[in-house]
Amino acid sequence: MTDNIKIILWNCRGAVGKDFYRYSKYYVDICKPEIFVLMETRCDPTKLYKPMKKLGFSQFFSVENEGYAGGIVVACRDETLKVTWCAQKEQWIHLNIQNANGVDWRFTLVYASPNDQRRVRMWEELSHIANTEKFPWIVAGDFNDIANAMEKKGGSQASSRKCSLFRDNMDKCKLNDLGSSGPKFTWRGGIYHGGQRIYERLDRAISNEEWKLLFPDSYTKVLTRVSFSDHRPIMIALSNISSVRAERNFRFKSAWLEDHNYANRVKGCWRNGEDIFNNLKRLESDAKEWNMCNIKQVQRIKRRLLARLHGIQVSMQSNNNARGLSRMESKLQQELNVILKQEELMWF
DSSP, X not given: OOOOOEEEEEXXXXXXXXXXXXXXHHHHHHHOXXXXXXXXXXXXXXXXXXXXXXXXXOEEEEEOOOSSSOOEEEEEOSSSOEEEEEXXXXXXXXXXXXXXXXXEEEEEEEEOOSSHHHHHHHHHHHHHHHHHOOSOEEEEEEOSOOSSGGGEESSSOOOHHHHHHHXXXXXXXXXXXXXXXXXXXXXXXXXXXXXXEEEEOOEEEEEOHHHHHHSTTOEEEEOOOOTTOSXXXXXXXXXXXXXXXXXXXXXXXGGGGGSTTHHHHXXXXXXXXXOHHHHHHHHHHHHHHHHHHHHHHHHHHHHHHHHHHHHHHHHHHHOSOOHHHHHHHHHHHHHHHHHHHHHHHHHO
């Protein structure tokens, strides 16, 4: 049986500040990945280990940034996977993944340079891996390239020469595009003349036939973009089995103090003269129920905001006059940020 493995890859365009942690937590909560890959981190990778540990990851691999550019961090859980380092260069990191059933496969995470000559060098390095290793192999990340003109909208016409070169490089490595569900484009550029944007499919997953045979039911999904980055994350799922997580221990939530009803609920649960243990158990039971009601309300609002954001972002990619949609998206992103802050207080 296939292991339940989900992987998120996100070009976060700088991994610093509370907003970065909040949005990372959002993606981890909805996808529950075993591996979380951050690209273009633009900071010392070791600074990300602490926040990633708070999100449940315990093993880390990284490629250092070059000044205010580049950087890759791979954060892994150790419950179901054995991950070991194989090799790395400035634009990629190459790992061996061993599933719980003992099967090995290779995983290469890529953040390709915007510089054409550096990308040529990257593909030469990947070609060497393809020619010297005989494992199931998947390569994923931000390739800073598109495969055809249909993967770009707006701006100047896509270069047929560059598209052809990108496809040739994949062919030389015997790698095929795995495709994706969800929005077509993974990156949006700035607004240029006429109020239009450029959209491109820069982020993807590609694999050899051996990997596809090993995981025939795998799929790739493009996730909703948040305001923190101009890239959408992609999620690679190796099966659609639901995750089972251990129940959290009961803990006091700082958000409760923000609710004026909290003190009255405590008084209502406490029985003077009764054993303190029974009082605390009654308070715990009431607090869990009350907290769950609040969480469910916040999650309902979050789901509604995400559904509207998803619809608006899809419409913006096909609508040439998207100024009104852009204003609406900005408003919804602000509302989402507020609701994620509330949710963060409830959990921590």
